Amino acid sequence: MIQKAQFVVSNTNPGNCPKPDRAEVAFIGRSNVGKSSLINMLTGKNDLAKTSQKPGKTQLINHFMINDRWYLVDLPGYGFAKVNVKVKQGWENMISTYLTKRENLCGVFVLVDSRLEPQKIDLEFLLWCGTEGVPAALVFTKADKQSKTKTDQNIRKFLKKMEEIFEEAPDYFITSAENGQGKEQLTTFIEELVQEYESGEII
Template identity: 85%
Template sequence: MIRKAEFVISNSNPGNCPKPDRAEIAFIGRSNVGKSSLINMLTNKKGLAKTSQTPGKTQLINHFLINDQWYLVDLPGYGFAKVNVKVKEGWENMIKTYLTKRENLCGVFILIDSRLEPQKIDLEFLLWCGVNGVPAALIFTKADKLSKTKTEQNVRKFLKKTEEIFEEAPDYFVTSAENQMGKDEVNAFLEELVREYENGAAE
């Protein structure tokens, strides 16, 4: 259960992140997937992560300290964003360096828009995580926007695609920031990841 969430630091250099002395879980997704809204829902803090109508608003690695115990990290989106190619390449390198070099990273949630058919860019990013040993789980967002049946169809299609890439589908959650759907399940999973990390660190 997230009782306390406070902003710690934003930066564009993975080397300047806080000391890797506690569990860290990152959230990433295509621009405009509803990442900030989801983080605000999970932490019960409306303005914690900045929401925007402009895709690509998150351009930095943002660290939040949760329950004085672990870090939640809001990463820049991938894909569509109105920035020049050079800036975009810089972001991508920053994200990849962070995901592969951050030793206390114990989980990455890849956010997927449940309203859409499977998107190549999401599948490619998931594959990149798999190849690079980045521990990823999926969160399908905006589940209140379509009928339950249509949402389930899109989720199933995406999971089927992931099974073609990997032997089995990753852990996944279906959520809505509007009506708090999936909140308890995601929070329980976050706690489990933190607990596993702390048990491992204690050994």
């Protein structure tokens, strides 16, 4: 479990990230998917990641040290509606460089809003991860915002799309930042990734 979480550094250049000397997991998703709220829920700190009603709040690569042992990274969202094209391209280059070049990255959690039907932008991003060999898992957010039936329906549709793209659907978690749903399963999975990395199984 996460006992200690502290902010380390924010930057726009993947080359300036902390030394890759320990396991690292990253969180990414479409703007306003509830990423900061989820990170705060997982770490038990309400203000660790800055939450905002306004999409595109995270514009930097934010590193947090967890339990003095591994890094949690909050990445800028993809699919911004209201930033100019040049800024958007800059962010996309930054994100893709980080995801493909960061050698200690052992897991990327792609956040998907469970209230929505499968979105093209999420599917395209996951296809890109698969093509580039980025180790991605799915986190469905905001599960408390509608009935369990509706959540399950949307998730089933999304996983079916994933099976059409890949031979099998990736690992996935159903979460709610409001009521803590999925916290235990997700932190256990991250702990396993960190242990695998530390035991040298992931090169």
